[in-house]
Structure formats: C-alpha cells, structure tokens
Amino acid sequence: MPLTLLVNGVEHAIDVPSNQKLLYVLRENLGLTGSKYGCGEGQCGACTVLLEGKPVRSCLASVGAVLGKKITTIEGLERGGELHPVQEAFLKVEAFQCAYCTSGMIMSAVGLLQKTPHPSDQQILDFMEGNVCRCGTHPRIFEAVRMAASAGKG
Amino acid sequence: MGSQTNLDLLREERQHDAVPRVKYGFELQRRDFFKLLGGGMVVLCASTAVAQESGARRHDDDDQLPQAISAWLHIAEDGSVTVYTGKVEMGQNIRTSLTQQVAEELCTPIDSIHLIMGDTFLTPYDMGTFGSRTTPTMGPQLRNVSAAARENLVDLAAQRWKTSRSSLIAQDGKISDRQAQRSISYGELTKGQELVQVIGDDPTLESPAQWRFAGTETPKVDARAFVTGKHQYTTDIVRPGMLYGKVLRAPGFRASLKSCDSREAEKLPGVTVVRDGNFVGLTAPDSFTAGRALKLIHAEWSVPAQTSEATLFQDVRKPATEESDAPGGPPEFSSGSLQQGFAAADKTLQQTYTVAYIAHTPLEPRAAVAEWQDGALTVWTGTQRPFAVRDELAQLFHLPSKKVRVLVPDTGSAYGGKHTGDAALEAARLAKAAGKPVKLIWTREEEFTWAYFRPAGAIDVKSGVRNDGTIVAWQFDNYNSGPSGLRGPYDFANQRLEFHPTDAPLRQGSYRGLAAPANHFAREVHMDELAHLAGIEPLEFRLKNLTDPRARAVLQAAAQKFGWGQEKSSPTRGFGLAVGNEKGSYVATCAEVEIDGSAVHVKRVAEAFECGAVVNPNGLQNQVSGAIMMGLGGALFEAIHFENGKILNPHLAAYRVPRFSDMPQIDVVLLDRKDLAPAGAGETPIMALAPALSNAVFAATGVRLRSLPMVPQGLPKSS
Numbered sequence: 001m002p003l004t005l006l007v008n009g010v011e012h013a014i015d016v017p018s019n020q021k022l023l024y025v026l027r028e029n030l031g032l033t034g035s036k037y038g039c040g041e042g043q044c045g046a047c048t049v050l051l052e053g054k055p056v057r058s059c060l061a062s063v064g065a066v067l068g069k070k071i072t073t074i075e076g077l078e079r080g081g082e083l084h085p086v087q088e089a090f091l092k093v094e095a096f097q098c099a100y101c102t103s104g105m106i107m108s109a110v111g112l113l114q115k116t117p118h119p120s121d122q123q124i125l126d127f128m129e130g131n132v133c134r135c136g137t138h139p140r141i142f143e144a145v146r147m148a149a150s151a152g153k154g
Numbered sequence: 155m156g157s158q159t160n161l162d163l164l165r166e167e168r169q170h171d172a173v174p175r176v177k178y179g180f181e182l183q184r185r186d187f188f189k190l191l192g193g194g195m196v197v198l199c200a201s202t203a204v205a206q207e208s209g210a211r212r213h214d215d216d217d218q219l220p221q222a223i224s225a226w227l228h229i230a231e232d233g234s235v236t237v238y239t240g241k242v243e244m245g246q247n248i249r250t251s252l253t254q255q256v257a258e259e260l261c262t263p264i265d266s267i268h269l270i271m272g273d274t275f276l277t278p279y280d281m282g283t284f285g286s287r288t289t290p291t292m293g294p295q296l297r298n299v300s301a302a303a304r305e306n307l308v309d310l311a312a313q314r315w316k317t318s319r320s321s322l323i324a325q326d327g328k329i330s331d332r333q334a335q336r337s338i339s340y341g342e343l344t345k346g347q348e349l350v351q352v353i354g355d356d357p358t359l360e361s362p363a364q365w366r367f368a369g370t371e372t373p374k375v376d377a378r379a380f381v382t383g384k385h386q387y388t389t390d391i392v393r394p395g396m397l398y399g400k401v402l403r404a405p406g407f408r409a410s411l412k413s414c415d416s417r418e419a420e421k422l423p424g425v426t427v428v429r430d431g432n433f434v435g436l437t438a439p440d441s442f443t444a445g446r447a448l449k450l451i452h453a454e455w456s457v458p459a460q461t462s463e464a465t466l467f468q469d470v471r472k473p474a475t476e477e478s479d480a481p482g483g484p485p486e487f488s489s490g491s492l493q494q495g496f497a498a499a500d501k502t503l504q505q506t507y508t509v510a511y512i513a514h515t516p517l518e519p520r521a522a523v524a525e526w527q528d529g530a531l532t533v534w535t536g537t538q539r540p541f542a543v544r545d546e547l548a549q550l551f552h553l554p555s556k557k558v559r560v561l562v563p564d565t566g567s568a569y570g571g572k573h574t575g576d577a578a579l580e581a582a583r584l585a586k587a588a589g590k591p592v593k594l595i596w597t598r599e600e601e602f603t604w605a606y607f608r609p610a611g612a613i614d615v616k617s618g619v620r621n622d623g624t625i626v627a628w629q630f631d632n633y634n635s636g637p638s639g640l641r642g643p644y645d646f647a648n649q650r651l652e653f654h655p656t657d658a659p660l661r662q663g664s665y666r667g668l669a670a671p672a673n674h675f676a677r678e679v680h681m682d683e684l685a686h687l688a689g690i691e692p693l694e695f696r697l698k699n700l701t702d703p704r705a706r707a708v709l710q711a712a713a714q715k716f717g718w719g720q721e722k723s724s725p726t727r728g729f730g731l732a733v734g735n736e737k738g739s740y741v742a743t744c745a746e747v748e749i750d751g752s753a754v755h756v757k758r759v760a761e762a763f764e765c766g767a768v769v770n771p772n773g774l775q776n777q778v779s780g781a782i783m784m785g786l787g788g789a790l791f792e793a794i795h796f797e798n799g800k801i802l803n804p805h806l807a808a809y810r811v812p813r814f815s816d817m818p819q820i821d822v823v824l825l826d827r828k829d830l831a832p833a834g835a836g837e838t839p840i841m842a843l844a845p846a847l848s849n850a851v852f853a854a855t856g857v858r859l860r861s862l863p864m865v866p867q868g869l870p871k872s873s
Contacts, residue, residue, distance in 0.1 A: 020442045033390035034383020039598040043806035074383035087381040098245025099380035100517040100566030125814045134517045136783025138817045
C-alpha cells in the first residue's frame with residue numbers, strides 16, 4: 001500500500017518499504033536532490049531537513065516514522081522566487097566553497113531560528129556543531145546565521 | 155615558479171599515473187566548431203610552451219604537439235561567450251576567478267560568460283586540477299585568448315566602419331567609436347561569421363594594476379544554485395532508466411576472492427550481480443534494494459597479513475624495493491658543507507617529527523554515473539583529472555579514447571583526494587553488465603577505507619646554530635611523506651635535504667599541499683627549538699635567518715596583525731608562529747592556544763598570505779580561512795588507525811574533523827602584490843598552522859609536540 005509523505009506542502013504517494021530512510025526517498029523517488037548524502041550515519045548533517053519545523057537527519061529517519069508530518073527540504077524554502085532570509089544571508093556572506101554542506105547548514109540554521117529567533121553566539125555554535133563543512137567555511141556560516149537572526153529582529 | 159615546481163608537478167602526476175597516457179590530438183576541426191556552436195568567433199590558445207605548462211606533457215615519441223590546444227573561447231552571434239577549459243571546479247572558486255579574467259580582457263560583463271569545464275569531449279586536454287596551477291597557468295591562457303578575441307572584435311568594427319582602430323574601444327560587450335559616437339555589440343559583429351584564430355602565448359596583457367573585473371570581490375558564479383539546492387553534483391545526476399550500484403568490499407586490503415554466492419541477492423527484484431576477477435558488484439532499481447542485496451552476498455576472501463599502525467614509523471623508514479611504484483629519484487638539494495657547518499656550530503640539535511595518515515574526507519564522496527550507448531561510454535564523475543580518468547576507462551574497456559567521455563560537474567570538494575577514477579571505473583563496469591546507466595555513490599565507510607590517504611611519514615632534522623642565532627648546518631631527511639616543500643624559505647649556508655621513498659603501508663597520494671605541510675611542520679617546529687636553544691626570541695630568530703623579502707613581509711604582517719610580542723605566554727595561554735612558502739606563494743601564521751587541563755583550545759589565528767596579484771579577494775579570503783579551519787584537524791586530532799590491512803575508524807564518529815566548536819577567531823591579511831603575477835592559493839595557506847600551534851603549546855607548557863596529530867586525546871600525561 002502506498003505511503004503518503006507531505007513534503008514542502010505537497011502530498012506524495014510513494015510505494016516503498018516503511019523502513020526505507022527518508023533521504024533516499026526524497027532523492028530517488030521525489031527527485032529532491034538538494035538534501036545530500038554525506039555519511040549515512042547522522043554525523044555530518046548534509047541531509048538535514050525540517051520535520052514539523054525541527055531539523056532531523058533524513059539519512060536516519062525511516063519514512064514510516066514521518067508519515068503525515070510536515071517535511072521541509074531546501075527546495076521548499078523559497079517562496080514565489082523570494083529566498084528565505086537564511087538563504088539570503090548565506091548568499092550575501094558567500095558562506096560556502098564547494099557548497100555540498102550548504103543545504104544541510106541552511107536547514108539546520110532555519111530550524112534553529114524557528115525555535116530560537118535571537119540565539120546567542122554560543123547557541124549558534126552549539127546548534128550547528130552536528131553539521132560538517134570540510135572546506136572550513138565555518139566562520140562565514142556562523143556570520144550568515146548571525147546575519148539572518150538579526151534580519152529577523154527588524 | 156622554477157623547475158622545482160615543475161618537478162613537483164610531474165612527481166604529483168606520476169604518483170597517480172598508473173596507466174600510460176593516451177596521446178592527445180585535438181580532434182575538432184574548424185567546421186566542427188561552428189556545427190557545434192553556431193556561427194561567431196573562436197579563439198584557441200595553442201602555444202607549445204604554454205600547452206606544456208598546462209599539461210600536454212612531452213611524450214617519448216610525439217613531442218611537437220603542433221595542435222596542443224590549452225584553452226579556447228567562442229563568441230556566439232548573441233554575444234554570449236563560452237570558454238572551454240579542462241580545469242574543474244571543486245570549491246576552490248576558479249569558475250569565478252577565471253570568469254573574472256576573461257571579463258577583464260574581453261571587456262564584457264561577467265554574466266555574459268559561461269565556462270565549460272572538465273568535459274573531455276569539449277574542453278582541451280588538461281593534466282588535472284592540482285598543484286595550485288590554475289591561477290598561474292590557466293589564468294594567463296584564458297586572458298590571452300580573451301585579449302586576442304577583443305583585438306579581433308576591434309578589427310571587425312574598424313573594417314565595418316572603415317575607420318582606424320585607434321578611435322575604437324572595447325567596453326561592456328560592445329565596440330564603441332568615441333569620435334563618431336556609435337557602438338556595436340560583439341554579437342552583431344560576429345553574426346554570420348565563422349572566424350577562427352589560433353594564438354600564441356604573448357599578447358599584451360593588462361597589468362594587474364589596471365584590472366577592473368579581476369582583483370575585485372566578484373560573487374561566486376551560480377551562487378544562487380548552491381543555496382537553493384539546485385546545483386547538480388555528480389551524486390545528483392539522473393539518467394533515463396538509471397540503476398543504482400553497489401560494490402562488495404573485501405574485509406581487508408590486498409584481498410583476493412575465494413568464493414562468492416550471490417544467489418540470494420539475485421532473487422531480489424531487478425538485481426544483477428557482476429563478478430569479474432576480484433570485483434563483485436551489483437545493480438538494483440533503487441539504492442535501498444541495492445543495499446539489501448549487498449548484504450545477501452556471501453563471499454569468502456583471503457586477506458594477506460600486512461603491517462599495522464603500531465610499527466608505522468619504523469615501516470616508513472624501510473627503503474623502497476625495486477618493484478615499488480613510489481615516486482623515484484629523490485630531489486636532493488645540497489649546498490655548502492655540512493661537515494664544516496657542524497664544526498662551526500656552537501650548539502647542535504637532532505629531532506624527529508612524524509605525521510600520521512589522514513583522510514581527505516570530501517563531503518561529497520567519490521561517485522559516478524556511467525552510461526553506455528552504441529559502444530561509447532559517458533561518465534559523470536567528481537575527479538581532479540578528467541582526462542586521466544578517461545584514459546583509465548579507455549584502457550580498461552579496450553576503447554579508443556574518443557569513445558569515452560568524462561564530464562566533471564562542479565564537485566563537492568577533493569583537497570587532492572580525487573585524482574583517481576575508482577568510482578568511474580566501477581560504475582562503468584556495472585553499467586556495461588546491466589545495459590543501463592548506473593549511479594554509484596561510495597559510502598562514507600568506503601571513502602575512509604578504499605580511497606587513498608595523505609602519506610604518513612617521519613622527518614629527521616639535524617642542525618647546528620651559532621650563539622648569535624645563525625644556522626650553520628641543516629640536514630633534513632623525509633621518509634615517505636614526500637618531497638614537496640623540503641626547501642622552505644630559508645637559505646642556510648650548509649644544508650642537505652633528502653626524500654626517502656618507501657613501499658607505502660597504505661594506499662597514499664596527494665593531499666592539499668602534498669608533503670609541504672609535513673615538511674613545514676618539521677622545519678618550523680625545529681626552528682622554534684633552535685630559537686630556544688640559542689636563547690633568541692622566535693620571531694627575531696627567524697628574521698635573522700631569512701633574507702627572502704616576501705617571506706619576511708608575510709611574517710611581519712602576521713606578527714603585526716596578531717600583536718606578536720605584546721603579551722607573554724603563561725602556563726594557560728601560549729603564542730606561537732611559523733612561516734613558509736610553496737608554489738610561488740608565501741604564508742605566515744601566528745596562533746594563540748588556551749590550555750585547560752589536558753585540553754588545548756585554539757583561540758586565535760592570524761595569518762598573512764601573499765600570492766602575487768590577488769584575482770578575487772573575497773574568494774581568496776574564504777580559501778585562506780578555510781585552509782586554517784581544515785588544517786586544525788590534521789594538526790590536532792585527525793589520524794587514520796589501521797591494523798593488519800583494516801581501517802579501524804572509517805566513520806565520522808571515530809574520525810574527528812573540525813567542527814564549529816573548534817573554530818578560533820581567524821584574522822586573514824592578504825598582501826596584494828600588483829607587481830607580481832598571480833600564483834595559486836589552494837594549498838600554501840594550510841602549511842604554517844600546525845607548527846604555529848605546536849610552538850604555541852610549547853610556549854605555554856614547555857611540552858614539545860613533534861607528532862601530528864598533536865593532541866588526539868589531549869596533552870600527553872607527562873605535562
């Protein structure tokens with residue numbers, strides 16, 4: 001029996017085993033390749049999506065556990081051609097090099113700011129700790145998250 | 155950039171060049187250009203000298219390479235500019251910096267320019283993207299073809315208007331006649347034309363001091379595609395009917411397959427198992443099924459006994475056997491007389507430094523999508539050497555190279571780790587068996603195990619110093635880690651530098667900077683030790699032994715930015731510095747560490763970097779700062795652990811990479827030398843960090859850390 005996933009506001013009926021991991025369903029069944037495979041072990045954060053607004057590692061989440069819940073991927077952040085403020089901040093600061101980590105970084109930051117709109121520096125560092133950037137762009141990513149947070153204050 | 159750099163480059167290539175290079179002949183004919191591209195203007199860069207720099211390496215029997223094209227450019231009838239280069243983008247931001255240089259000479263907006271990169275059908279042969287060579291070699295080549303195209307356009311306009319060239323200027327994608335107040339776009343000028351020009355390597359290039367596009371903080375090309383998840387890496391590519399591949403890995407290195415039962419796996423719907431020699435792989439309709447099927451294959455392997463980490467630093471000192479494929483011919487440098495030098499020394503010092511095996515850990519693992527059609531093979535893969543991978547594929551499948559096309563989508567980083575085409579070969583083998591396109595993405599565990607590593611090594615330094623701080627003897631022996639950066643910025647009167655290759659215990663290869671970070675580590679920690687032995691302040695001691703003005707300039711700039719000497723080290727806070735040069739650029743790093751029990755926290759890093767004229771200060775700042783962050787890992791805690799042919803920590807949970815909590819305050823000073831040609835910047839900025847940190851820890855604690863990583867489990871107990 002097909003399962004129903006609610007991704008970026010759209011319902012998708014998919015026919016996969018319920019223990020399949022969400023990341024592969026997003027990428028292979030729904031063609032949403034913005035979420036990346038980095039480790040498959042929840043250690044790098046490249047696959048981060050929002051589940052009911054909370055960041056989760058889609059490489060670890062079974063589809064059976066997320067049925068009917070609101071899933072947001074990087075593709076779902078843009079609204080009518082307008083980038084999300086976190087995307088804008090990443091673009092402005094150029095908070096990427098190879099950018100393979102960028103989707104996951106942005107989704108984690110969006111999750112942080114939804115829960116904590118005015119995070120302290122330490123809260124940003126702690127929250128982003130699970131996201132790996134191998135190019136070492138951490139200082140700019142940190143700056144981008146701060147910028148997006150202060151944009152939200154206005 | 156003298157012969158040493160070229161020697162290093164060839165060495166680096168040889169390190170990975172297991173297959174003989176197929177002769178390259180640029181096969182596109184004049185007619186083909188325009189069939190492919192429509193009308194317009196094509197300018198090709200074909201200078202033999204430049205082409206050799208770019209990698210059209212001399213071969214034993216076919217040396218002249220009269221048609222060795224290194225780069226080319228097309229201006230279409232709509233004015234759009236397409237530039238073709240065999241270089242690849244993997245986060246180092248050359249798509250942007252090269253575009254800027256084209257815009258500079260062609261006098262056309264950045265957004266009218268598109269680069270086709272790393273496509274073996276469309277782009278000229280290129281040895282590969284490594285060795286910090288894009289900026290010093292491909293940059294000038296693209297500027298050359300762009301300048302020639304601009305001059306052609308001026309000629310065309312002069313002919314059309316029957317006026318002299320002198321009143322015409324190229325600007326903003328147009329040729330304008332200032333006197334007659336008229337202008338015409340590049341597109342209109344090239345409309346209906348089929349112009350081809352082959353140029354040499356000496357058009358007049360604008361001096362960096364005159365740059366308008368180059369030298370500015372141009373945003374990354376296609377940046378929006380990266381923040382929206384739309385950019386397609388190799389791992390994102392989908393082909394019609396595509397299957398997903400998996401490879402069965404042996405339980406240890408150098409294993410051979412004894413038996414294999416795949417009947418259970420083949421019962422799963424749509425699964426095909428391929429067995430070819432020691433290779434066992436499979437394809438399935440989705441990666442979930444592929445993963446399940448892999449677990450159902452029962453294989454027996456025989457794994458030979460092999461060396462372990464416990465004996466690593468004895469093993470690396472064993473001389474290479476003749477059968478070894480270790481790069482041969484150590485680059486020995488010597489000057490003066492060591493014997494006389496040591497005799498003249500007031501004090502001598504002998505120490506050994508070691509570096510562990512580390513993994514590149516690119517966040518996008520090795521991956522490939524392979525597709526066969528009518529006996530021809532197309533492979534998308536993230537590699538630094540698309541033409542070498544093409545040749546590997548052609549050889550493996552007994553195809554002429556023109557039947558193999560390798561395309562490199564902008565890639566999720568490499569750091570020297572993606573020279574080989576392993577995933578491409580495996581995906582192509584699977585696709586051939588399946589008769590359908592196949593995508594293969596290595597797991598993180600495969601990345602940590604079956605890729606190659608930054609070589610481990612031991613370095614012995616023996617030196618003599620006079621009481622006034624002059625170093626009079628310097629003997630430097632590198633075992634296995636490599637010959638790059640042996641020399642450093644100092645000119646010691648009496649020295650001997652040697653590299654001793656060995657039969658590497660693990661599969662090893664290039665890593666950002668090759669052996670230069672290891673050699674800088676040994677040299678700059680040893681310099682610190684000598685400074686203390688001589689009782690001279692470390693900055694002063696270095697300056698005393700340093701005549702190269704560029705090295706002195708970065709050292710002084712870093713010290714100034716850092717506030718060197720303003721505060722004394724204490725048992726809980728230490729300050730250290732180091733300096734270096736490599737591949738035509740210079741770096742100096744000052745670091746502050748905080749000691750908290752056995753924990754070492756890096757609080758602050760100030761780094762000065764100079765690579766000639768800066769092409770893109772924004773991208774360069776990102777590279778330098780990124781090198782510092784990445785360098786923290788190899789300096790402090792990254793190490794591959796192995797035992798008897800097995801990697802013991804092939805997971806990110808067990809192999810610690812730098813994270814946000816490791817981030818120090820980073821201050822980058824870029825010294826922009828408009829009077830010097832631009833050099834590359836991908837590697838050198840990582841080189842002085844580890845020794846600066848070691849020296850800072852010593853300044854605080856009196857403990858000398860001579861092994862990388864320095865504090866995988868915190869400071870040694872004895873402290």
